[in-house]
Amino acid sequence: MPSQRDVGRVVMDVAFFAASQVALYYALRYVLSSLSETQPSKKKEKGESLLSQSGLTKEQLAALDLDEYESTIAGEIIPPASIDTTFESIGGLDDIISSLRETVIYPLTYPELFAAGGSLLAAPRGVLLYGHPGCGKTMLAKALAKESGATFINLPLSSLTSKWFGESNKLVAGLFSLARKLQPSIIFIDEIDSLFRERSQADHEVTGMLKAEFMTLWDGLTSGTDRILVLGATNRPNDIDPAILRRMPKRFAIRLPNLEQRVKILNLMLSHTKLAPGFSIDELARRADGLSGSDLKETCRNAAMVPVREFMREQGGSGLEAAKRDGFKIRPLELSDFAVHDSHAYAHVDPTKKAPVPAFVESLD
Structure with missing residues (x-):
């Protein structure tokens, strides 16, 4: 039969355990309330900044x-x-x-x-x-x-x-x-x-x-x-x-741009790019049949990198430092630069037809 001392020890243990659980509850409640108060204030500050x-x-x-x-x-x-x-x-x-x-x-x-x-x-x-x-x-x-x-x-x-x-x-x-x-x-x-x-x-x-x-x-x-x-x-x-x-x-x-629309898009994209004499945007637009506006942008980006890549390979590391002092002289963009990157521009289309594979059928005309 347990003695009075053992009973008292058990009661103390239970009391300490209950007290620790209550303390843990209030501690977690305080932390969560602090987080919930801080988060809205940050969102409010961001919103007010954007509104201003x-x-x-x-x-x-x-x-x-x-x-x-x-x-x-x-x-x-x-x-x-x-x-x-x-x-x-x-x-x-x-x-x-x-x-x-x-x-x-x-x-x-x-x-x-x-x-x-x-x-x-x-x-x-x-x-x-x-x-x-x-x-x-x-x-x-x-x-x-x-x-x-x-x-x-x-x-x-x-x-x-x-x-x-x-x-x-x-x-x-x-x-x-x-x-x-x-x-x-x-x-x-x-x-x-x-x-x-x-x-x-x-x-x-x-x-x-x-x-x-x-x-x-x-x-x-x-x-x-x-x-x-x-x-x-x-x-x-x-x-x-x-x-x-x-x-x-x-x-x-x-919809996908037609020839006239592709000409307008390419004129906008190449308006600040130095083009070679005789460069035909109309011919480029004709060859880009089936490309979206995003595809045309990536095609122009890839083509614009060709003269830069050639210049870097010709000059090398030390030559680039000298060219930096004298000013970089990149050759104008040529129509052939786009042909080099046809494989990149048409990576998502049928390589035999050079035309996009239909992936979307409009039915809300």
């Missing part, structure tokens, strides 16, 4: 009175001053640019001009840019933000996800409330098919709630005073949920 770069004063920032979720979304704002892409720097998409000016930019920036037509002339709630990869969809989005002067919210999927149940819905609500406070606003979602893929029974509950919350708040943009545009870009439009497509009545197909 957009031209808002401290008084205007204070008047916005952003909550925790709005501050988190504010960290995804791209100030128009930091965007160096304009419509003039995009070649071969003149018709689409003209339509974007008339149907998006002017209704967003000059709502009074379209007030006579009521809701019929208001800016669309959603615009979809779709087509072959590398044809300028993201460049168009940047130029649209630059030209319109609107608040440009670049929305990555990670900014709407959270490990806490229900937080994603609050972040979506914060997104639209922030866009309403800073209107005119453009919410840009690149690769929108990854976020708004067609719903199915296999979807996680949180994903379904996020989509439903987003569409509900999106439908709330029916007031004539709201100047908020959701802009999406994708090369897989058939994967997008039909309910999302319904909310994007303006759809622009960005």
Whole structure:
């Protein structure tokens, strides 16, 4: 039978163990609360910094009175001053640019001009840019933000996800409330098919709630005073949920550039490059049939490296130091430089036909 001393020892051990567990609980609670207080403050500072770069004063920032979720979304704002892409720097998409000016930019920036037509002339709630990869969809989005002067919210999927149940819905609500406070606003979602893929029974509950919350708040943009545009870009439009497509009545197909468009693109890309006498951009554009704008850029980059590579091999290490003092004299770019890199430019296409293998079929014309 245990003695009184043994019983007392057991009681003391239990008391010390309980006390240590209570101390550990409060210590962990303190650490977690400190982290939760520090993280929002950092996000708030980042958001306020970006908003100040957009031209808002401290008084205007204070008047916005952003909550925790709005501050988190504010960290995804791209100030128009930091965007160096304009419509003039995009070649071969003149018709689409003209339509974007008339149907998006002017209704967003000059709502009074379209007030006579009521809701019929208001800016669309959603615009979809779709087509072959590398044809300028993201460049168009940047130029649209630059030209319109609107608040440009670049929305990555990670900014709407959270490990806490229900937080994603609050972040979506914060997104639209922030866009309403800073209107005119453009919410840009690149690769929108990854976020708004067609719903199915296999979807996680949180994903379904996020989509439903987003569409509900999106439908709330029916007031004539709201100047908020959701802009999406994708090369897989058939994967997008039909309910999302319904909310994007303006759809622009960005196709592979034709000969005339390739000439304009190459003129822009080679405008600051020294070309050899008799260099024919028209001939280069003809040979580049089937390439996207991104492919043309990489082709020009590879070709521009040929004269530089030749110069480095001719001069060697010591010769480069001497040439640096006298100034580097690189020969002009020749049409043959592009032929050298045909294998690189067409690495992803059929080498026998020198034409891209079709990977995307447009069905939203």
